[in-house]
Amino acid sequence: MIDLYTWTTPNGRKISIMLEELGLEYRVHPIDIGAGEQHAPAFVAISPNNKIPAIVDHAAPDGGEIALFESGAILIYLAEKCGQLLPTAFRPRLEVMQWLMFQMGNVGPFFGQAHHFRRFAKQKIPYAIERYTNEAHRLYGVMDRRLAEVPYLAGDDYTIADVATFPWTARHEWHGVALEDFEHVKRWYDTLWARPAVEKGYNVPPMT
Ligand SMILES: N[C@@H](CCC(=O)N[C@@H](CS)C(=O)NCC(=O)O)C(=O)O
DSSP states (O other): OEEEEEOSSHHHHHHHHHHHHHTOOEEEEEOOTTTTGGGSHHHHTTOTTOOSOEEEESSOTTSSOEEEESHHHHHHHHHHHHTOSSOOSHHHHHHHHHHHHHIIIIIHHHHHHHHIIIIIOSSOOHHHHHHHHHHHHHHHHHHHHHHHHSSBTTBSSOOHHHHHHHHHHTTTTTTTOOGGGOHHHHHHHHHHHTSHHHHHHHTSSOOO
């Protein structure tokens, strides 16, 4: 059994989608980050950066219990635990790693800033809105060129690089991007939505 600490945000949804893909049993613990629950000492003991997602796996491959934070690390852990969605061969594995790191270092942080300045900041700062909206468009261009060549971000197969990136693109309206302007991303996006595990995992925890 895996305990999943999560909220209705892209980083949280990566892990519920992954758990659904793998068919692992998990218990959901909603951490309401709008209400400050990420700062509770019991949660910080599991996730020292006080952010969701985090997991506790009570049956780690070494026989012990393991707590993990950082969505990229959690995806790699779950993929390795189950031997799925992350190839072991040298070059295919590196393809996945580079597109996963592209998500972790670019897509997540820059789309997140775009959401903050476009939707949540009380003061609307044109410079910040333009900077992060432009960067979001540039990143869709990178993905579109890649997906013009291959069906999935890391190549021929669906991997954790796709699992990590999908929930961010599902918020395309929030970062001011029209998917129709990026036809290859749109094709990939529609393919992923058609996966039952993606649809199920995306709705964890349910919106209230
Ligand atoms: N790099 C981290 C980022 C996690 C993250 O930013 N989580 C957000 C929600 S999507 C959060 O918990 N924010 C609460 C806060 O910053 O106080 C990951 O990928 O796990």
